[in-house]
Amino acid sequence: MHFSVSLTISGLGIERSDRDLCRDLSFSVQAGEAIRILGENGAGKSSLLKVVAGVMSVQEGQIFFADQDVTLDRRLLQQTMIYIGHSTGLKERLSVAENIAFYSPHAPLDQVDQALRQLGLFHLQDVLVKSLSAGQARRVALARLWFTNASLWLLDEPFAALDASGVAMLEAHIQQHLSRGGMVLLTTHQAPCSLSVRELALVP
Numbered sequence: 001m002h003f004s005v006s007l008t009i010s011g012l013g014i015e016r017s018d019r020d021l022c023r024d025l026s027f028s029v030q031a032g033e034a035i036r037i038l039g040e041n042g043a044g045k046s047s048l049l050k051v052v053a054g055v056m057s058v059q060e061g062q063i064f065f066a067d068q069d070v071t072l073d074r075r076l077l078q079q080t081m082i083y084i085g086h087s088t089g090l091k092e093r094l095s096v097a098e099n100i101a102f103y104s105p106h107a108p109l110d111q112v113d114q115a116l117r118q119l120g121l122f123h124l125q126d127v128l129v130k131s132l133s134a135g136q137a138r139r140v141a142l143a144r145l146w147f148t149n150a151s152l153w154l155l156d157e158p159f160a161a162l163d164a165s166g167v168a169m170l171e172a173h174i175q176q177h178l179s180r181g182g183m184v185l186l187t188t189h190q191a192p193c194s195l196s197v198r199e200l201a202l203v204p
């Protein structure tokens with residue numbers, strides 16, 4: 001699979017809790033490109049991802065995907081994007097394998113096994129998520145990236161709680177997505193080690 005679409009944000013304004021997080025923000029993400037959103041705590045990085053994902057509405061400006069205006073109707077974009085938020089969103093009372101089956105029901109079982117091994121989760125597949133460490137739970141949440149066909153990945157602090165091997169594994173997986181023409185919009189307070197990203201600063 002190879003992707004060749006782009007995302008364009010034009011004149012975006014985001015207001016939250018009576019505060020302007022950004023005004024007249026414009027940028028594009030091209031096929032094969034990763035953008036890291038920068039900004040201090042509370043600057044609005046997560047809010048920007050949520051607006052693009054359609055979790056928060058657009059108050060001002062436009063969003064174009066594949067040359068179509070999707071500002072008011074985000075369905076075209078939502079069909080080909082994956083959003084993994086700051087919280088893992090996992091089902092605490094389900095096991096690792098059950099969570100993966102819940103979030104990626106169409107994943108072939110042999111590929112699930114392969115991904116579990118790559119993610120270092122194979123020996124934990126029957127463990128309930130509520131018993132996992134933060135880094136282990138993050139790995140389970142990220143497993144969705146191993147089974148998605150989405151062209152746009154929206155990742156809020158995806159490296160949080162990961163150890164060095166987890167960071168390297170995720171960076172390699174993101175790089176593979178970019179090499180297929182995928183797009184990534186991510187937030188992280190730590191600069192990626194081996195991943196080439198364009199930086200976008202959110203300033204009030």
Ligand SMILES: Nc1ncnc2c1ncn2[C@@H]1O[C@H](COP(=O)(O)OP(=O)(O)OP(=O)(O)O)[C@@H](O)[C@H]1O
Pocket residue numbers: 016017019021039040041042043044045046047048
């Ligand atoms: N659920 C909410 N309801 C109202 N206001 C919120 C909510 N979540 C965040 N905010 C406000 O929106 C602003 C931006 O928050 P956001 O989480 O987007 O920032 P951030 O840059 O991602 O921060 P961090 O680096 O701490 O994760 C903050 O000032 C915050 O107070």
